[in-house]
Amino acid sequence: MKIVLAQPRGFCAGVIRAVETVELALEQFGAPVYVRHEIVHNQHVVQDLRDKGALFVEELDEIPRSAVTIFSAHGVGKDVEDQARHQGLQVLDATCPLVSKVHNQGRQYAARGYQVILIGEPDHPEVIGTLGQIPAPVVVIRTEAQVAALTFAQDTSLAYITQTTLSVDDTHSLVEMLKRRYPKIIGPDTRDICYAVQNRQTAVRELCRKVDVVLVIGSPKSANSVTLRDIAEEAGTPSYLIADGGSVRRGWFDDKSSIGITAGASTPEAMVEDVLDTLKRIFPLEIENLPGREEHVHFRLPDGLIARQ
Incomplete structure (x- = not known):
């Protein structure tokens, strides 16, 4: 065969950074360290880190005060960040920098008065975190039918952002449909997908x-x-x-x-x-x-960690 x-x-570089964040935290602070949500969506990676002493939780209420706490690569909303500060947690933020870039884009559009449209899966942790990072109403769409159902007036200031892990083709088709319905809409190039x-x-x-x-x-x-x-x-x-x-x-x-x-x-x-x-x-x-593109991207570790020599 x-x-x-x-x-x-x-x-990818974002996953390498997230996994290394948990491993280094265990080495530098000792077990247990707490991770909010699965650090990445892979059961083997999660189980390996669990075996090394990481404890995975869904809510910060499950974490003792002042404990070392890691946010997953998918990112979290401002309410989660605020709760972590209130509990005095020692936070290491493993949010992928490319996800953080989308957060920044959304906040900037909202600050300039644009109605933000987020192309993504509404139940995905990345989308939930992005919604929690933008201090304004955001409309989430994933299908052409949802684009067709939008009721914004033509003079509405609209901007779109996208979940980083979608199909480039699917995202492109939705962006093109948005542009046909609302020619003045603005947003990042689809090349901004991870x-x-x-x-x-x-x-x-x-x-x-x-x-x-x-x-x-x-x-x-x-x-x-x-x-x-x-x-x-x-x-x-x-x-x-x-x-x-x-x-x-x-x-x-x-x-x-x-x-x-x-x-x-x-x-x-x-x-x-x-x-x-x-x-x-x-x-x-x-x-x-198969011959293909070589990747040499490397992301800096979160503040508070010392890289291996």
Whole structure:
């Protein structure tokens, strides 16, 4: 069986920063450290950090006063930041800098008097955090039907921002529809969608041109992993979203001669190796790497941490 590995795949700079934040906090302050929400959407990453002494909670009320507390890569609202200060928590903010950029964009638009429209999944932690960072009403949309249902007058000052982990194509189509309905609307270029998301989406499209079936390794909670699976399906290539090698099913590969493998931005490379080990037990493998964009982005650690030497 021919295996083609997408490039790039797996961990992005924001996830590396978030995971390293928890690991360094455990090294420098000792266990336990508390993490609000899953640090990233991957059960293997979360369990590994839990085994090292991290305690994951959904609400700050679950955290003892003055404890070391980490905000996840998805970001939080101002109310969460205020509550953390009130409880005297020692906060390390692992919010991805690209998510923080969206927060800043939204606040700036609101301060200039624009009605802000946020393109994103309303229940996603990143969107919830972004809504909590903008001190003004924000309308969340995700579909063309929701764009069509907007009732703003043509002279309304409108601006849009986007969740970082959406499909570039989907976002572009919604932005273009907004511009047709409201020609004066302003907003960032769709290239402001996370660079890592764009790179992985480009790679999976190329992968689909070379293989019979695609495996996307990631969590169903991970928006960017789900999007990779959807892109492959839309390209006409059977695609499966799996957590690890234990999710692989032999019947997926009947009459297939090649498998493409990619991984979401919160998926460790160890899970790619786990899937390859499973496939090796099914049939001999011929593995090749798909040429693709190399990533050299590095984000500074949150204040309060000392980087490893």
